[in-house]
Amino acid sequence: MADEVSLLDYWPSMFGMRTKMALAEKGVAYEYVETDPWVKTPLLIEMNPIHKKIPVLIHKGKPICESLIQLEYIDEVWSGTYPMLPSDPYQKAQARFWADFIDKKFYDPSWKVWGTKGEDQVAAKKELLEHFKTLETELGDKTYYGGEVFGFVDIALMGYYSWFKAMEKFGEFSIETEFPKLNEWTKRCLKRESVVKAIADSDKIIEYAYALRKKFGAE
Amino acid sequence: MADEVSLLDYWPSMFGMRTKMALAEKGVAYEYVETDPWVKTPLLIEMNPIHKKIPVLIHKGKPICESLIQLEYIDEVWSGTYPMLPSDPYQKAQARFWADFIDKKFYDPSWKVWGTKGEDQVAAKKELLEHFKTLETELGDKTYYGGEVFGFVDIALMGYYSWFKAMEKFGEFSIETEFPKLNEWTKRCLKRESVVKAIADSDKIIEYAYALRKKFGAE
Structure with missing residues (x-):
């Protein structure tokens, strides 16, 4: 899995688009897994049992849910390049x-x-x-x-x-x-x-x- | 103003109670300004023009709105004592x-x-x-x-x-x-x-x- 990152996402999702932008800005390679949120796939239920919604960012096997939380996570983990949030x-x-x-x-x-x-x-x-x-x-x-x-x-x-x-x-x-x-x-x-x-x-x-x-x- | 911090809050607010707990854990002294959110006071409108809701944390004259955002702010500004969020x-x-x-x-x-x-x-x-x-x-x-x-x-x-x-x-x-x-x-x-x-x-x-x-x- 590229850089041990994958993204369960559905193409029209405004939330998934955020996470894709953030990963691209940071230069993080990832596997994209198209996941229709109207169909609750076993992987989606396993990775986001609470909301059962996309996008789910999976890093080293662990899921991070909710797009803004994903953005914060991406900003912290790949902190060396392009800060998304100001430091102040x-x-x-x-x-x-x-x-x-x-x-x-x-x-x-x-x-x-x-x-x-x-x-x-x-x-x-x-x-x-x-x-x-x-x-x-x-x-x-x-x-x-x-x-x-x-x-x-x-x-x-x-x-x-x-x-x-x-x-x-x-x-x-x-x-x-x-x-x-x-x-x-x-x-x-x-x-x-x-x-x-x-x-x-x-x-x-x-x-x-x-x-x-x-x-x-x-x- | 104590430590240049004040809090516009209303006593029954579950959101204000969060911020009060965080300030207490950090040992931050502050001025408490009881602010009934059903009455939109000029100070509340000035400090939170978008939502017009309490709690509003005011630090050095600048407002921080939304309780979870206040908690993150408090954790970052008074970072020397008691971390609220894990570092990982x-x-x-x-x-x-x-x-x-x-x-x-x-x-x-x-x-x-x-x-x-x-x-x-x-x-x-x-x-x-x-x-x-x-x-x-x-x-x-x-x-x-x-x-x-x-x-x-x-x-x-x-x-x-x-x-x-x-x-x-x-x-x-x-x-x-x-x-x-x-x-x-x-x-x-x-x-x-x-x-x-x-x-x-x-x-x-x-x-x-x-x-x-x-x-x-x-x-």
């Missing part, structure tokens, strides 16, 4: 705060905007736009969320990038028009090989979103 | 996983079991008991969640201790009977001065829970 405790706390914000606040409306219909979708859109606005304001005129260096929060949010087009399509809004700074930030992030290699094709994600809409009874 | 990256990831589990899974049914009624309460109780079972199993025969040392996960879960009696009362179950290992663990934790000083009186919490039940329309 306050800056680090701020990075953790924004990544946590993305998972606590952004995630829910980000899927409901394409995965629901009617009033639920209207409410999700309103909430999602507020969160995009918050993230646009926090970015401000900085190059990346942490300043000059592509880091923890950039990876946390760029994990969602492949889903942006689906959010825009079903939510009927334009990131380019409404959140120009965030839009320019995505372009900067997309210049990184780690990002380009990790992300899924936005059109394929839209097809997948259509399939999930049917599954969720929203179509 | 894998053990650290495991500690983060369980603290995250408590917030992601345990929190929701833990308040719904006393804050709702009817079917919602029945569902919350079922879920809560499953999570208690998971936490009992994870503890197993260890002294503390991390092994021999009272640490990050112990603090994360003991934050809820003052609410256990309310959960038992409204949920009609007994931690002592159903989760004996966890019950013994609480007794061990309660021998620590940091814990005793941080926690609220369980009977006052029950009174507060009654007031909230009325507010939520569950009474």
Whole structure:
């Protein structure tokens, strides 16, 4: 197994995309194990018995679950190259705060905007736009969320990038028009090989979103 | 301001109790600012404009929000005394996983079991008991969640201790009977001065829970 690292992941997962970016930034080779989370494979259940969710990072046979925890782990184990988190405790706390914000606040409306219909979708859109606005304001005129260096929060949010087009399509809004700074930030992030290699094709994600809409009874 | 640290907190908050335990374990003196989160005070809005929630830890004038992020910050800034998180990256990831589990899974049914009624309460109780079972199993025969040392996960879960009696009362179950290992663990934790000083009186919490039940329309 390459560098004794493997990743149980599913191609559309915004969480898996984060971990793939982090591993690429650190130059860590790994075995990729495509794992549909709707099918609870024995390996998935063995490696993540509590949540039974991907991504699961396996290092030397031991599983690390939850993408942000994986990012912290990767940053600590492969600490010699490219730090993802700032060393200053306050800056680090701020990075953790924004990544946590993305998972606590952004995630829910980000899927409901394409995965629901009617009033639920209207409410999700309103909430999602507020969160995009918050993230646009926090970015401000900085190059990346942490300043000059592509880091923890950039990876946390760029994990969602492949889903942006689906959010825009079903939510009927334009990131380019409404959140120009965030839009320019995505372009900067997309210049990184780690990002380009990790992300899924936005059109394929839209097809997948259509399939999930049917599954969720929203179509 | 004592050691340039202050804490905006509200006495019944399980999250604030965590931070108080951590500060006490580290021997950090601080100014306590009682802040009812139902009243959005100008200071709370200034210090936590995104979530407008307590606890907010303020160090040298700068706010750190979200209790688990505060614990990490406290562990890093006052690193000379009593490490809360293990130094080994894998053990650290495991500690983060369980603290995250408590917030992601345990929190929701833990308040719904006393804050709702009817079917919602029945569902919350079922879920809560499953999570208690998971936490009992994870503890197993260890002294503390991390092994021999009272640490990050112990603090994360003991934050809820003052609410256990309310959960038992409204949920009609007994931690002592159903989760004996966890019950013994609480007794061990309660021998620590940091814990005793941080926690609220369980009977006052029950009174507060009654007031909230009325507010939520569950009474």
